[in-house]
């Protein structure tokens with residue numbers, strides 16, 4: 463990859479984002495009150511359960527080496543990325559977690575509408591798993607899709623704990639010749655990982671320091687002296703970006719064979735990094751997002767926020783050695799993440815990139831959901847409940863807030879079982895927020911039929927609306943998936959009763 467190409471890419475890629483923010487179709491749909499003609503949450507249909515599939519995860523502090531030198535990370539089974547759990551739709555998934563960490567932990571099954579007790583949020587309703595304790599999670603693996611698992615305690619996700627979870631469809635899966643799972647992650651490569659970082663992002667430093675803290679306290683009307691230990695950390699400056707726990711320099715390349723149809727399951731497990739992915743020499747065709755199928759859409763750049771997943775397909779018709787590289791919001795140069803090499807290609811030279819002049823990307827407004835078997839019929843019903851949520855923070859305050867309050871002070875969204883619920887987001891802050899709802903899929907207003915579990919709400923007055931059927935009883939977390947925003951309060955509870 464030559465530098466010019468990288469710069470060009472960044473220019474185009476960031477232009478794409480700016481455009482998204484300016485002419486968001488979500489915004490338009492929101493203002494005109496257009497309603498999506500999509501199906502309701504798929505979680506209303508109870509699946510037929512299959513055989514029991516058992517897995518064991520041991521969480522511990524262990525040495526890892528991403529290719530940049532050894533350090534102590536928090537890991538599952540000693541690996542920089544937890545082992546892939548792969549089951550078939552309808553299987554009973556039974557995962558035993560052994561906690562050898564110094565702190566309590568949990569596992570959250572991101573995106574899967576599990577029963578509330580299996581959702582892995584401390585005290586909602588089960589207590590976390592104490593050091594030395596063992597706990598067995600069990601639920602029906604359903605519906606099919608690309609998911610992932612991670613703790614829901616403190617900064618553990620950024621200390622290394624995360625892994626992929628794939629639920630294959632019962633009916634014949636897509637006709638792929640090859641399939642790869644790519645877990646994207648950001649790392650602070652010192653003992654203890656993310657929270658141990660000595661360098662923090664300048665953009666939010668104002669909010670993290672003493673000054674920001676005092677102003678924040680003032681703004682929130684507290685009169686006590688700021689307690690520096692209670693100030694949430696701001697995002698670290700990361701040392702390494704990895705795919706499946708390996709930096710590109712030491713990772714073995716992904717192999718492509720001429721004419722193969724290849725499926726990539728992309729998972730953004732990073733704590734605080736949005737990637738604008740580009741596979742040199744190859745457009746990518748999106749087939750699913752957050753596990754749900756969409757009308758196939760070809761893109762040149764794929765933006766993926768924290769917690770989001772995209773399944774993409776590519777046809778291997780361009781022999782060579784190609785970089786998977788990415789624009790990263792905090793960096794002025796694209797980063798190489800992985801290498802794709804054709805099996806029959808003898809070249810050791812990077813094949814560069816022919817970046818198209820106009821880049822297609824995955825603006826949500828271009829994603830159209832496909833109906834799924836077992837989904838309830840289309841609903842155009844007006845929502846029973848509406849909530850307007852203003853997301854803010856990041857300028858003068860160490861807190862990231864929803865309607866001016868930081869968790870646990872945020873207001874619960876209390877709804878009745880079966881109600882159709884709308885949430886309207888307005889982002890008053892200078893950063894985008896990948897908002898994630900537990901226990902349910904939601905529909906994205908303005909994107910026909912599109913269902914997701916994590917949605918980027920654009921920075922600087924970005925608007926978005928979601929609707930979901932509250933069909934999973936319990937207390938469900940709803941939060942920004944930037945871990946540093948979550949920990950600084952951008953979280954509330956959806957109580958389905």
Ligand code: C2O
Pocket residue numbers: 570572612614769898900939941943
């Ligand atoms: Cu992926 Cu509440 O989390």
Ligand code: CU
Pocket residue numbers: 862893894895896942943944947948952
């Ligand atoms: Cu956020």
